[in-house]
Amino acid sequence: LLKQYKTKATFFICSQNDIDNYKYLNQILEEEHEIGIYGYSTKENQYKDLSTFKNYLEEMQKIIYDAAGKNTTIYKFMKENKLKNSNQETIKEIKEYLEKKKITYYDWDTDSTDNLILNITSEKLTDDIINQLLQNTNKEIIIIFQDTEVNQSTIKTLPGIIEFLKEMNYSFDTVSNTK
Numbered sequence: 001l002l003k004q005y006k007t008k009a010t011f012f013i014c015s016q017n018d019i020d021n022y023k024y025l026n027q028i029l030e031e032e033h034e035i036g037i038y039g040y041s042t043k044e045n046q047y048k049d050l051s052t053f054k055n056y057l058e059e060m061q062k063i064i065y066d067a068a069g070k071n072t073t074i075y076k077f078m079k080e081n082k083l084k085n086s087n088q089e090t091i092k093e094i095k096e097y098l099e100k101k102k103i104t105y106y107d108w109d110t111d112s113t114d115n116l117i118l119n120i121t122s123e124k125l126t127d128d129i130i131n132q133l134l135q136n137t138n139k140e141i142i143i144i145f146q147d148t149e150v151n152q153s154t155i156k157t158l159p160g161i162i163e164f165l166k167e168m169n170y171s172f173d174t175v176s177n178t179k
Contacts, residue, residue: 001155003031005162007172010106012038012076015060025068034174035064036074036106046078047086050093057103074176075105106175108144110136114154115146122156129161133168140178141170 002009011028013021013035028035040046040056047053057075064072075098098105110132114125133141143161145154162172 001158002033005159005166005172007162008033008174008177009172010034010036010074010175012036012074013060013064014038015040015063022063022067025064029068029070034074034176035068035070035072036076036175037061037064037072038076039078045086047090047094049090050097053090053094054097073101073103075103077105077107104176106142108142109138110141110143112143112145112154112157114157120153122153122160125153125157126160126164129157130164133161133164141165142175142178 011033013025025035037057037060040060045052046056061071064070095105110129112125112129114120117125129143133143145158165172
């Protein structure tokens with residue numbers, strides 16, 4: 001679909017959730033997309049201290065390197081509530097560590113919410129995302145989609161979102177090619 005629309009994307013990988021998808025990492029890179037780290041597990045508190053975070057980060061870097069032969073310097077923190085429940089001094093230490101290691105961390109400004117509502121129709125999902133986009137005044141937008149087995153609306157929603165953004169004169173690229 002991304003190739004058909006000539007769009008680029010960044011795929012953030014979460015170890016325990018994405019283990020079946022490692023076979024696609026080479027294809028992602030071959031098609032000039034990029035791979036980032038989303039975290040080690042959505043269930044573990046990888047932000048409880050700097051040492052735990054480093055261990056999980058190194059494990060993810062190894063997994064991606066072993067599967068795709070490439071290091072990644074892109075990171076996205078887990079859901080905001082995981083950060084809110086973490087010690088803010090630890091989060092500050094983690095961010096300083098990432099900066100020292102020249103790993104850029106990103107966040108999104110438009111959440112497709114495709115992982116929150118089971119059985120949402122692609123039409124409703126498209127409408128919700130477009131409403132968020134119309135309220136967004138940023139010149140650069142990062143939209144998070146979560147392709148999950150429980151909700152197949154994401155793939156049906158993407159063409160409408162891509163076409164809408166192209167009509168609004170947006171272009172598509174990987175996060176590392178943004179500000």
